[in-house]
Amino acid sequence: MRLDCPICGSRDRREFYYHGDAVMLARPAVDDGAEAWDSYLHLRDNPAGETRDLWQHEAGCGAWLVVTRDTVSHAVSDVVLATDVKGSMA
Amino acid sequence: MRFSGLRVLREGLTGNKGWAPHWRDAEPKAEYDAIIIGGGGHGLSTAYYLAKEHGLTNVAVLEKGYLGGGNVGRNTTIVRANYFLQGNSEFYSHSLKLWEGLEEDLNYNVMHSQRGLINLFHSDGQRDAFARRGNSMINQGDDAVLLDREGVRKYLPYLDFDNIRFPIYGGLLHPRGGTARHDAVAWGYARGASDRGVDLIQQCEVTGIDIENGQVRGVQTTRGVIKAKKVGIVVAGRSGQVAAMAGMRLPIESHVLQAFVTEGLKPCIDHVVSFGMGHFYISQSDKGGLVFGGDLDFYASYASRGNLPMAEHVMEAGMTLMPMIGKAKVLRSWGGIMDMTPDGSPIIDKTDTAGLFIDCGWCYGGFKAVPGSGFSFAHLMATGNHHAPAAKYRLDRFQTGVGLMDEEGTGSQHNLH
Numbered sequence A: 001m002r003l004d005c006p007i008c009g010s011r012d013r014r015e016f017y018y019h020g021d022a023v024m025l026a027r028p029a030v031d032d033g034a035e036a037w038d039s040y041l042h043l044r045d046n047p048a049g050e051t052r053d054l055w056q057h058e059a060g061c062g063a064w065l066v067v068t069r070d071t072v073s074h075a076v077s078d079v080v081l082a083t084d085v086k087g088s089m090a
Numbered sequence B: 001m002r003f004s005g006l007r008v009l010r011e012g013l014t015g016n017k018g019w020a021p022h023w024r025d026a027e028p029k030a031e032y033d034a035i036i037i038g039g040g041g042h043g044l045s046t047a048y049y050l051a052k053e054h055g056l057t058n059v060a061v062l063e064k065g066y067l068g069g070g071n072v073g074r075n076t077t078i079v080r081a082n083y084f085l086q087g088n089s090e091f092y093s094h095s096l097k098l099w100e101g102l103e104e105d106l107n108y109n110v111m112h113s114q115r116g117l118i119n120l121f122h123s124d125g126q127r128d129a130f131a132r133r134g135n136s137m138i139n140q141g142d143d144a145v146l147l148d149r150e151g152v153r154k155y156l157p158y159l160d161f162d163n164i165r166f167p168i169y170g171g172l173l174h175p176r177g178g179t180a181r182h183d184a185v186a187w188g189y190a191r192g193a194s195d196r197g198v199d200l201i202q203q204c205e206v207t208g209i210d211i212e213n214g215q216v217r218g219v220q221t222t223r224g225v226i227k228a229k230k231v232g233i234v235v236a237g238r239s240g241q242v243a244a245m246a247g248m249r250l251p252i253e254s255h256v257l258q259a260f261v262t263e264g265l266k267p268c269i270d271h272v273v274s275f276g277m278g279h280f281y282i283s284q285s286d287k288g289g290l291v292f293g294g295d296l297d298f299y300a301s302y303a304s305r306g307n308l309p310m311a312e313h314v315m316e317a318g319m320t321l322m323p324m325i326g327k328a329k330v331l332r333s334w335g336g337i338m339d340m341t342p343d344g345s346p347i348i349d350k351t352d353t354a355g356l357f358i359d360c361g362w363c364y365g366g367f368k369a370v371p372g373s374g375f376s377f378a379h380l381m382a383t384g385n386h387h388a389p390a391a392k393y394r395l396d397r398f399q400t401g402v403g404l405m406d407e408e409g410t411g412s413q414h415n416l417h
Helices: A034-041 A082-089 B005-013 B041-054 B088-100 B102-106 B124-139 B149-155 B182-195 B236-244 B308-321 B323-327 B370-383
Strands: A002-005 A009-012 A017-021 A050-056 A064-070 A076-081 B034-037 B059-062 B117-121 B145-148 B170-174 B199-201 B206-212 B215-221 B224-227 B230-233 B253-264 B272-275 B280-284 B289-300 B330-340 B347-350 B356-360
Touching (some): A002 A076, A017 B289, A064 A082, B088 B102, B088 B370, B117 B124, B145 B149, B182 B370, B215 B230, B356 B370
Parallel strands (some): B034 B059, B230 B356
Antiparallel strands (some): B253 B330, B272 B280, B347 B356
């Protein structure tokens, strides 16, 4: 598997650290309650098919990335900077 | 049909013409007292113990593929009870006791071989941690022996003891640990359940779960509607998708774990050996193949196959530990879909829907749990009460934070186990 880092270009999977579902970008507020925090920290859609997850280009530029990927075929369809995704969420 | 030495002899002398299929390939009925979704190791053992321990025989096991076609046929066959934390400790201890009586109980040769499991350590700090783990195992009533370097050398003379990065300081021996023939475990439970009246229904995929007023009514399948007042979900890596049919989201992310087997060799590795620093473990099958594995690929996956970086890492770890295996040829590699929980421990619990139960989250340790999980899940489904050895496997422990069982001590977070 290779990921196309928007800053560094196509790189081997070994350069990247996997953090998990991109739901981690939508951090609840401190007083949102236990259910919101449980959902954010633990509960997952866990799809068989297209998913979006967070990776860090640990052995490269260090950027956090949102990767759109197929969990059945391992095909990667999109890689964007997490800062851009976070910016458009605000 | 019962198996015995005499029977084998008689069949051998008469052309092996008297053997019958081990279980009935049943057609679905309109209604059952209980339905088990998933015909893998855990689902089949649940059905077996529902029938045997609780007299519930009007039961169906629904399997979308073929019996035992998932993780029970895709693991490295290790059986052990060397857990540290309360909750895990009593559960795996109970499961190992069931293993020890399993062949007589099932009248089926599952080739359970208690050849001993050795966890190696490579520093003084690790020795302390393993001594502590060993004490915890002994307190639970199981067995553990702390071996020094020479003690390990007696059992495993072929290791690279003076490896520059990971010199071997000793090991924790768990004499009752070992391996079993994984497929036979599924077949033995299938046969035992089928003989007691359980319907094993293959090629029957569940496509929906019917719920009315908070009570489960049955399931929709590719072979029609089947009613039942009790439904158990036991589908390992597919837990998230089946639970979604009941409107649930689970604290589970599915990952791929790879394993490997070499060509058959003469006996050379007598034990199960685990090398935690390289995350590598190995045993030799009775057929002679070296069966070994490593860590997760570490990204969510349903592919049942991994990528090369982890394959390379596992081979490197093997060569670091035991250079003698370097010329063995790898025959096959494969991947299983692991239902990973945030704390790395499983779930056996009721759900918010009355009559709907779930058994999942076995991470990469499900095989040794097959007897214990089925026993405890059957107890929960039949009586409505948690079975004592599995009472801490609560679904709500992540939300409340009470009773998290993070055996590795790395934190209760999805990408850490």
